[in-house]
Amino acid sequence: MKLTVTTFLSLDGVMQGPGGPEEDPSDGFDLGGWLVPFADEDMNRYVTAWFDTVDAFLLGRRTYQIFEAYWPHVTGEDDPVASKLNSLPKYVATTTLDSADWAGTTLLKGDIVKEITELKSRPGRDLQVHGSAGLIQTLIENDLVDEYRIFVYPVLLGRGKRLFGSGTVPAALRHVDTRTTGAGVTVHTYERSGGLEFGSFALDAE
Template sequence: MRTISVTMFVTLDGVVQGLGRPDEDTRGGFEHGGWGAKYNDEIMGAEMAAGMGEPGDMLFGRRTWADFHRAWGTATDGNPFSTHMNAATKYVASTTLPDVDAWQNSILLPGDAAESVAELKATPGNNLAIIGSAALVRSLHAAALIDRYTLLIHPLTLGTGTRLFDGAAPLTEFELTRSVTTATGVIIAHYSRR
């Protein structure tokens, strides 16, 4: 059985929307896009590179897959993250995409996300990693399918924006297995399901 690990960049008030750039995700009139850029440093880079060093496949929701495809899918810059993203098998949970042929090594998981991901998780193969895809993470968390979280907790509040858990999340206990603090004050906390 595969495991599912989630990496989420989150503010102190739980916002996960629009980390990378101003135009990344403006749904709901969100005006704080790009809030995470000034917190990047060598420690964070090393932590993210360590995660990329582990063999595994990627799991995406529709919006994040499309955004990552635009950012990384055509990159030929030699960036190790670009190379990793393009080489990885990318499973895309979506009820609206007709296909995912636009980005190499992408496989569509149609229908109910929790059901299709549960079926995938039960098959032999590489472990699955999710970066972003908050709606997908919420549905998989509710179905008890998430095994590990890596939360990059940024030292700011935004007051508005999509949160990791909007509304109630089911009672689930996790154990802190490791943590690192960056020079910019980001706490990188690694949790495993108890």
């Protein structure tokens, strides 16, 4: 399976608490909900299209608990997000959860890098990561992300958890696609494409 990361980012790279004040107030973050004024039909359409290619979900513990409190209560096969989240396998990276009641959930409590590498080796389409700021740092540090799907919003937050933190491994990405929503959000898709290449604009010595 292809491991994809879908993330909502401020222009200065913050991914924390996009959906509401109570979503992730850790470390005193009090700017939650910054995405909501920009939600429109374009955004919904792009998200829905990506959910059409998912075969399993990989989530961090905090995001899993947020999803578990909401999505099982959204019923009906006509909701493209709820129908996938409620029916497909969900793998949760955790050191604290001992059980999970949401149907289709498997807790990953061992060597997380080894377990995710094994998941990626299975046949299928997308193994999708949503939210999960802490888990994403582990994925980036261990070069496990195959594709980034990044919504960039025209806001500056100045603080909060960032997608690319201090453990980011230098890497080259290939631009796949960019779209813009009616609300002014740019939606970028990048694939992993190997190591960095370098050059120089310095004048040749005579």
